[in-house]
Amino acid sequence: MQIHRRADRAALRAATAVVGVGTTEFGNLPGSSADDLGLTALEAALADAGLTARDLDGLIVNRVSSYEAVASRMGIEPRWTAQLPAEGRMTGIAIQMAVLAIATGMASTIALVYGNNGRSGGHTYGGGGASASAAAEGYGTNPALTLPYGMTSPGAFYAMMFQRHCAQYGTTAEQLAQVAVTLRDHASLNPHAVFTDPISREIYLESRFIVEPLKIYDYCLINDGGVAMILTSTDRARDCAQPPVHVLGLGQQGQLRNSDFPPDDFWREAIATAGQQAYTMADCARSDVDVLMAYDNFSPNVLFTLEGLGFCAPGESGAWIQDGRIGLRGELPINTSGGHLSESYMQGWALNVEAIRQLRRTCGDRQVQDATIAQYLCAAPVVTSVVYGAQA
Amino acid sequence: MNPRYLLTAHLEGLTRHELLISACAACGTQQFPPKAVCTRCGSTEIPRWNLVSGEGQLWTYATFHKTYLTDFHLPSPYVVAVIELDEGAKIYGNIAGPTMSSSLRIGQRVRAEFTTTDDENSHLIFVPADKEGT
Numbered sequence: 392m393q394i395h396r397r398a399d400r401a402a403l404r405a406a407t408a409v410v411g412v413g414t415t416e417f418g419n420l421p422g423s424s425a426d427d428l429g430l431t432a433l434e435a436a437l438a439d440a441g442l443t444a445r446d447l448d449g450l451i452v453n454r455v456s457s458y459e460a461v462a463s464r465m466g467i468e469p470r471w472t473a474q475l476p477a478e479g480r481m482t483g484i485a486i487q488m489a490v491l492a493i494a495t496g497m498a499s500t501i502a503l504v505y506g507n508n509g510r511s512g513g514h515t516y517g518g519g520g521a522s523a524s525a526a527a528e529g530y531g532t533n534p535a536l537t538l539p540y541g542m543t544s545p546g547a548f549y550a551m552m553f554q555r556h557c558a559q560y561g562t563t564a565e566q567l568a569q570v571a572v573t574l575r576d577h578a579s580l581n582p583h584a585v586f587t588d589p590i591s592r593e594i595y596l597e598s599r600f601i602v603e604p605l606k607i608y609d610y611c612l613i614n615d616g617g618v619a620m621i622l623t624s625t626d627r628a629r630d631c632a633q634p635p636v637h638v639l640g641l642g643q644q645g646q647l648r649n650s651d652f653p654p655d656d657f658w659r660e661a662i663a664t665a666g667q668q669a670y671t672m673a674d675c676a677r678s679d680v681d682v683l684m685a686y687d688n689f690s691p692n693v694l695f696t697l698e699g700l701g702f703c704a705p706g707e708s709g710a711w712i713q714d715g716r717i718g719l720r721g722e723l724p725i726n727t728s729g730g731h732l733s734e735s736y737m738q739g740w741a742l743n744v745e746a747i748r749q750l751r752r753t754c755g756d757r758q759v760q761d762a763t764i765a766q767y768l769c770a771a772p773v774v775t776s777v778v779y780g781a782q783a
Numbered sequence: 784m785n786p787r788y789l790l791t792a793h794l795e796g797l798t799r800h801e802l803l804i805s806a807c808a809a810c811g812t813q814q815f816p817p818k819a820v821c822t823r824c825g826s827t828e829i830p831r832w833n834l835v836s837g838e839g840q841l842w843t844y845a846t847f848h849k850t851y852l853t854d855f856h857l858p859s860p861y862v863v864a865v866i867e868l869d870e871g872a873k874i875y876g877n878i879a880g881p882t883m884s885s886s887l888r889i890g891q892r893v894r895a896e897f898t899t900t901d902d903e904n905s906h907l908i909f910v911p912a913d914k915e916g917t
Contacts, residue, residue: 515851532816533788533790533816535790535794536790536816536874536875537875538852539904539906540863540875540876540877540906540907541847541850541851541852541855541857541861541863541877542863542875543851543852543855544847544849544851547845547847547863550845551843551844551845551863551865552843554843554844554845554889555842555843555889558843558888558889558890559889599848600846601848602845602846602847602848602849603845603846603847603848603860604845604846605845648822649814649822651816651873652842652865652873652875653843653865
């Protein structure tokens, strides 16, 4: 049986909705485990949805200790459960799994729970190649080929990609600065953000390199926090406390072959495929996107995302993002919360929550006017995208 | 371990100051590190090892201003590069000499040299070809 026909995917459009979101405080929160943070977020998400743990029959966890611990502590008796590796690439996959499980009747109301104590736990992402820093030595390669050369941080992979982008297209540090500066502007309007002091282009350019050509402001934060989302069928969503935000489109595409080395197309092909899948299922176009949540583990990833989705031609992203275009009143507001660079490094989860809050129009000073369609996209060797809509 | 994935031949080659790169035993395509299935022709034969010239071009690079490993043999800042060898495969290595990243240019010619560290491990270090005075 062929189960990936377009018609089947179209049937998934608006079959499910996000009815609850919850986030903890973000920052340095010693004394709270990843589980504590995830559960605090889940309590907030349940309250947001007007549900209790007894209403849940599905559970997906990420970066907390285990699904057993979360289910046991919350009194959840799942019909369907899963735990995904602590990699940001898995966030979109988790949301897609939840949609599929609800659409196929495996579960009716699913909690997605994420907790991260990376700050107080002293996680550094580089050197040891622990599971939480799986990109430390190149995504798919053998550490024996990278560790002896000191190729030991995820940021270096992106530094190499950006270096090549600069050589190929003439992209500059002055252009890239726009990502960090804009996202900090957004964070300054977000009371939950870790960093809220605006930075200028000059401050960016004078800041220190970590792995050159990337500077400290090009790197995501390392902070503690928890995020939870609750998804259910559109039918059930009508009985929840908040107006539902519908899951309209899903897309995913791997580019894992030869992922030992930085991709020579900046993942453009995989991003285009995943993005188009999501648009097709959502029955919308790129131009319908009111706000884009682009996975900004490192700032060049925003450039690669824009080129892959076709908002600009290959090589033109550095120029395209200038002049307020990705700001709150721009043509395509990006990461309105401040993203991983300035709000919180919740590995994509908080970006999805921000998408929901934008479509609920509860973002206060950083609200994008009339936001109706929001897109999440994570550019990586596995690209995922989710398109959300305020209307079904 | 399945011999299709083993790097032993490459690592032993480095100790002899030889650069050995894996290639598909069926179609000859150089692909490194070795793959269980050739990405070009799909062959599942055990890859063969070819001695290559060590010459190639700087494909991309990054300069580490921070050292993540406590016992790493190079002081920071140091340069990690991806080199595209003339035979087609890519490989990671360091760049020799003062790490003036501004003096490097993507596409420039480099050739492999070998260094042996205090722990008696041998590593690849690429030297810009114009430094030979040729």
